[in-house]
Amino acid sequence: MTHEEIYKVTTDAAKNTLTTTEQAAADRARAAENPEQFWSEVAQRLTWSKPFSKVKDVSFDASDLHIKWFEDGELNASVNCLDRHLDNHGDETAIIWEGDDPSTDKHITYRQAYEETCRMANLLKARGVNKGDRVAIYMPMIPEAAYAMLACARIGAVHTVVFGGFSPDALASRINDCYAVAVITADEGVRGGRTIPLKANVDKALEQSSSVRLVLTVERTGAKVDMKGGRDLFWYSEARNDVSPDCPPEPMNAEDPLFILYTSGSTGTPKGVLHTTGGYMTFSAYTHEVVFDYRPGDIYWCTADVGWITGHTYIVYGPLANRATTLMFEGVPTYPDASRFWNVVDKHKVNIFYTAPTALRALMREGDELVEKTDRSSLRLLGSVGEPINPEAWAWYHRVVGNGKLPIVDTWWQTETGGILISPLPGATDLKPGSATLPLPSIQPAIVDAEGNFLEGACTGNLVLTDSWPGQMRTVYGDHQRFIDTYFKTYPGMYFTGDGVRRDEDGYYWITGRVDDVINVSGHRMGTAEVESALVAHPSVAEAAVVGYPHDVKGQGIYAYVTLMEGAEASDELEKDLVDMVRSEIGPIAKPDLLHFTPALPKTRSGKIMRRILRKIAENKFSNLGDTSTLAEPGVVDALIEGRKNR
Numbered sequence: 001m002t003h004e005e006i007y008k009v010t011t012d013a014a015k016n017t018l019t020t021t022e023q024a025a026a027d028r029a030r031a032a033e034n035p036e037q038f039w040s041e042v043a044q045r046l047t048w049s050k051p052f053s054k055v056k057d058v059s060f061d062a063s064d065l066h067i068k069w070f071e072d073g074e075l076n077a078s079v080n081c082l083d084r085h086l087d088n089h090g091d092e093t094a095i096i097w098e099g100d101d102p103s104t105d106k107h108i109t110y111r112q113a114y115e116e117t118c119r120m121a122n123l124l125k126a127r128g129v130n131k132g133d134r135v136a137i138y139m140p141m142i143p144e145a146a147y148a149m150l151a152c153a154r155i156g157a158v159h160t161v162v163f164g165g166f167s168p169d170a171l172a173s174r175i176n177d178c179y180a181v182a183v184i185t186a187d188e189g190v191r192g193g194r195t196i197p198l199k200a201n202v203d204k205a206l207e208q209s210s211s212v213r214l215v216l217t218v219e220r221t222g223a224k225v226d227m228k229g230g231r232d233l234f235w236y237s238e239a240r241n242d243v244s245p246d247c248p249p250e251p252m253n254a255e256d257p258l259f260i261l262y263t264s265g266s267t268g269t270p271k272g273v274l275h276t277t278g279g280y281m282t283f284s285a286y287t288h289e290v291v292f293d294y295r296p297g298d299i300y301w302c303t304a305d306v307g308w309i310t311g312h313t314y315i316v317y318g319p320l321a322n323r324a325t326t327l328m329f330e331g332v333p334t335y336p337d338a339s340r341f342w343n344v345v346d347k348h349k350v351n352i353f354y355t356a357p358t359a360l361r362a363l364m365r366e367g368d369e370l371v372e373k374t375d376r377s378s379l380r381l382l383g384s385v386g387e388p389i390n391p392e393a394w395a396w397y398h399r400v401v402g403n404g405k406l407p408i409v410d411t412w413w414q415t416e417t418g419g420i421l422i423s424p425l426p427g428a429t430d431l432k433p434g435s436a437t438l439p440l441p442s443i444q445p446a447i448v449d450a451e452g453n454f455l456e457g458a459c460t461g462n463l464v465l466t467d468s469w470p471g472q473m474r475t476v477y478g479d480h481q482r483f484i485d486t487y488f489k490t491y492p493g494m495y496f497t498g499d500g501v502r503r504d505e506d507g508y509y510w511i512t513g514r515v516d517d518v519i520n521v522s523g524h525r526m527g528t529a530e531v532e533s534a535l536v537a538h539p540s541v542a543e544a545a546v547v548g549y550p551h552d553v554k555g556q557g558i559y560a561y562v563t564l565m566e567g568a569e570a571s572d573e574l575e576k577d578l579v580d581m582v583r584s585e586i587g588p589i590a591k592p593d594l595l596h597f598t599p600a601l602p603k604t605r606s607g608k609i610m611r612r613i614l615r616k617i618a619e620n621k622f623s624n625l626g627d628t629s630t631l632a633e634p635g636v637v638d639a640l641i642e643g644r645k646n647r
């Protein structure tokens, strides 16, 4: 089937099976006419303890930057996700938990989720965690991770979830950046049949920080862990039974912080992206419903980890605000075998399935049979997120997973955007494989050239947003200037996404990937600067330069060029040491795929590393290296090419 045909079939199928079409079309028109009125109406889907009178107050001007939505309203995110569903729907399933071991699962009702959340909120309160305090959550994919997030929201504490695959050092730097007063963790995590020593990692992290007064440990495996008197507490065996399952919610201003989530940028250490309550909740709930065509009774599964923004918005906050049944999966797609995703779909009769291209590419390699032997007839809609989906993976997802019948929503967004900005609306948008298609209602993307001139019609350039949306990040925690400098200075008066994009003759957007020094490895954002600083921390390393290169499964792989100190010798052992160094400074997801020892790096006469050349060489593109006349030592390039060919 050609892409044209696929898109026709898919679109027709969607039009017959999905209900959002009319609604979405109406929303687009309404939002275009009066965006403030539109968002004011959309925000009514939430329960406000004090209604807002003002919808929006925004300036993208760097000298007066401010972003406020619903600023005089009050609400509580946990009330919106839990309490308001109890009267009529308390016994319905909020969370289906599927354990790493396929024989384990749990259904948790809204009432249970409410009570567990309240208990944890009461414990935090009893231990002196107050409104505005920061709490780090370092958890496996278990329901308690969601309770922990909602418990913080309930008392007005600001959570920062740290992905369980990050190292103790990475955890410590996040705890220290926001002065977290408490950590919620588990004794161990379980993934793909292996355990991860989360509590031991927390102990190591806390050797480097002094702000944490409480470590609450959920017993996941019951493994023996060290407990520090006065600081550490077990949840089930020590704390839970003494706290009440009711906890009055803290009324929060719409612009009070809900959470901080650290994400990688072009430079420096990860930034604490701060999201606030009213706008984020409005945006997550609205986009979850319209993009996934969510209908009451649907079983919805997003395969992300709660450690990433996708887990925040589309496993926890959006779905629960919509009273959805959200599936939380502890394991990995290839355990016990590569049919796992589809077995889980069949077991729980999943209707909506949302995953990342990297997982699809990995599963595609295992062959169609592992998919085809499963039923999957419950599925109605497929989604993709995190990186550009290549047409081969799109076609496989469509043809094999979706039996050639299901629409795919390719959703473009970022940690900073809080929720989806560019995506098909099922049934309302004709699909094209590999394109995130069109902006959601009220979203104002534009394409600019390197000088910031607007490009019209079909074109390629840099993706910016010229106006705000409720789910937009409000600041970099503790460093508002960095927020302004990173996002609003490159193109004055606009939010710069860091992504490159093409717009076709139908106005469809095709995201081409990052145009800054951020790489996207298996859908995980990684700053090249972070990996470089981990490498140069090794005493034998003089200098390191890290770039991305195309990788069949990961999308991008990490390519590290390393020069050594005088007297140090390149060896397999040193290579292993360096890879270990990165694992321990950041985590396994940051480990270089290719490490290239080189006597020198290509530099300009002023000493600036020419990354453009390093990228080309890593990509195996030697013929078109561009202008090398400004190189201080042109011979370096030939040596690098030789080195690359031997890899």
Ligand code: WTA
Pocket (backbone or CB within 6 Å): 263, 308, 309, 310, 384, 385, 386, 387, 388, 389, 410, 411, 412, 413, 414, 415, 416, 436, 497, 498, 499, 511, 512, 513, 514, 520, 523, 524, 525
């Ligand atoms: C990339 C994940 C192409 C993009 C939600 C963005 C995508 C970065 C897509 C944000 C998509 C995300 N098509 N690229 N559908 N979705 N990206 O903050 O480069 O982890 O800037 O948020 O992922 O990654 P983040």
